[in-house]
Amino acid sequence: MKVGIYGGTFDPVHRGHIDPVLAAVGQLGLAEAIYLPTARPPHKAGRPLAPARRRYEMVELAVAGEAHLRVSGFELREDGPAYTIETIEHFRGADPKVDLHLLLGTDSFLELHIFRRWRDIVSAVTFAVLGRSAAPLEPSPGSAAWVARTQGRVVEIDHPPVDVSSTEVRRYLSRGDRPPTGWVPEAVVDYALKHQLYS
Ligand code: ATP
Numbered sequence: 001m002k003v004g005i006y007g008g009t010f011d012p013v014h015r016g017h018i019d020p021v022l023a024a025v026g027q028l029g030l031a032e033a034i035y036l037p038t039a040r041p042p043h044k045a046g047r048p049l050a051p052a053r054r055r056y057e058m059v060e061l062a063v064a065g066e067a068h069l070r071v072s073g074f075e076l077r078e079d080g081p082a083y084t085i086e087t088i089e090h091f092r093g094a095d096p097k098v099d100l101h102l103l104l105g106t107d108s109f110l111e112l113h114i115f116r117r118w119r120d121i122v123s124a125v126t127f128a129v130l131g132r133s134a135a136p137l138e139p140s141p142g143s144a145a146w147v148a149r150t151q152g153r154v155v156e157i158d159h160p161p162v163d164v165s166s167t168e169v170r171r172y173l174s175r176g177d178r179p180p181t182g183w184v185p186e187a188v189v190d191y192a193l194k195h196q197l198y199s
Contacts, residue, residue: 001031007075014162020157020162024159033068036074037055037073039052042082054197064187074087085120100126102126174198
């Protein structure tokens with residue numbers, strides 16, 4: 001069974017986190033894609049994040065009604081950073097026959113070298129890369145992303161880029177404004193404004 005796993009801060013979740021994933025589900029025949037909101041991302045020090053439980057609940061609202069999308073709290077633990085390889089080993093342990101696909105945007109994929117034990121990740125999953133721009137995916141020769149591609153572990157999902165980022169969405173919400181229609185599910189906007197997550 002093919003399963004997608006998709007980690008991120010989702011601060012907040014937006015259409016760029018959803019539409020390309022739905023395309024991946026269809027193109028790869030994933031039984032499900034599992035969102036993993038991360039309490040303490042290893043690579044994003046600095047900016048304070050909205051509380052992890054709130055980010056989790058926004059993802060729940062965003063995927064409600066999508067039959068193949070679900071959310072897991074596995075990366076919500078606060079006792080240390082959530083490393084992708086540990087998440088992979090957890091899901092592999094739960095079902096050794098599972099065919100894991102790691103979903104990630106181009107920017108994250110090109111930074112594969114900063115992931116802890118990236119070679120083990122390359123051996124364990126297929127990378128399903130969600131394009132963030134129309135530019136072709138060009139890992140530099142010798143880089144971790146290049147190694148993954150050379151080993152035939154990479155699939156590029158065919159989907160038009162969704163030009164939305166959490167950073168831009170937060171700009172609107174921090175002023176108490178709604179982002180442009182279509183950027184973020186309305187229930188997520190309502191939730192973020194109600195709980196004043198970014199103001
Ligand atoms: P920020 O805008 O604050 O940098 P982000 O959306 O890049 O936030 P995360 O929520 O951690 O940060 O992203 C989770 C995953 O979603 C990452 O793999 C990222 O590359 C991917 N992603 C984010 N936005 C898009 C988009 N518009 N299209 C495709 N993938 C995306």
